[in-house]
Amino acid sequence: MKKYKKNIIPILIITFLIVISCMNFKDISDTYPVSTSPVVSLPIIMYHEVNTKNLGKYIVSPNELEEDIIYLINEGYTTITIEDLIAFEYNDIELPEKPIMITFDDGYYSSCKHILPILQKHNCKAVISIVGKYVDESTKSTYTNGYINWSQVKELVDSPYVEIQNHTYSMHELSKRKGCSIIKGESYDKYKTEIIEDVGFLQSQIEEKTGYIPKAFTYPFGIICKECDEILEEIGFFATLSCYSGVNLLSGNQKELYGLKRFNRPSGINRVNFFKQFEK
Structure with a gap:
């Protein structure tokens, strides 16, 4: 019996080593769930003001905007909103074959004067991010200050063509803070309080005056802050x-x-070349 045990042990060890060497080990990351959704390419266009004067880097003409939209439609693109993106990521709702998002920052008066009529004409959607302070000032003024008022924000929300998002209440400025970024040496708790007070106040305003709660935040000047992302x-x-x-x-x-x-x-560039960037 002892002799049998002595013979079987080496055989078991050799067998074990052979099995191990034949196994196809995977990287440890393979144990985590991986999305099976196909990759979707989403270009987003950033506009600001639409006007007939002072055309430049951040101002395009109504004709340029309309021609852009006609071009995109002819190329097979379908405009989507933030709500559509959320439905895709959280509820597996499919996006169009060639989705594109059109965004306008700051909430200029042209949102109602030019943008909404063009969207209606071509049955397209857009995302407009407003600065609460500008809207309040426009609402209180007896003349237009270049931005929409709360009545016009409500008009945009009620239309099926515009989605309103948050662009801060009063942090759209390049002061010491530089948009809504954290200041060097500022405590996280103090920073968090200021972000919540500013961004949260505009959230409350938009909900109170329109019934809609924004789902996205547009960084002023595009200055991204990782601490802010966490808070948002x-x-x-x-x-x-x-x-x-x-x-x-x-x-x-x-x-x-x-x-x-x-x-x-920007205004005044070759349209075809601009949109060809999306295909790279």
Whole structure:
């Protein structure tokens, strides 16, 4: 019996080693769930004001905007909103074959004068991010200060063509803070309080005056702050918009919605060349 045990042990060891050598080990990361959703390319265009004067880096003419939209439609693109992105990432709702997002920052008066009529005419959607302080000042003024008032914000929200998002209440300025970024040496708790008071106040205003609660935050001047992203996610934002250029590649990972890239559209450039960037 002892002799049998002595013979069997080496055989078992050899067998074990042979089995181990034949096994196809995977990287440890393979044990984590991986999205099976196909990768979707999403270009986002960033506009600001639409006007007939002072055309330049941040102002395009109504004709340029309309021709852009006609071009995109002819190329097979379908405009989507932040709500559509959330439905895709969280509920597996499919996006159009060639999605594109059109965004306008700051909430200029042209949102109602030019943008909404063009969207209606071509049955397209757009995202407009407003600065609360500008809207309040316009509402209190007896003359237009270049921005929409709360009545006009409500008109945009009630239309099926515009989605309103948060662009801070009063942090749209290059002061010591530089937008809504954290100041060097500032404590996290103090910073968090200031962000929540400013951004949260505008959230409350928009909900109170329109019934809609914004789901995305647009960084002033595109100055992204990792601490701010954390706070925004904590208080209920699903996405943030940056000013970095590039096409967004979406695979179903919800974190992909933070720091979305956008292409700034200036006036007076070759339209075809501008939109060809999306295909690179």
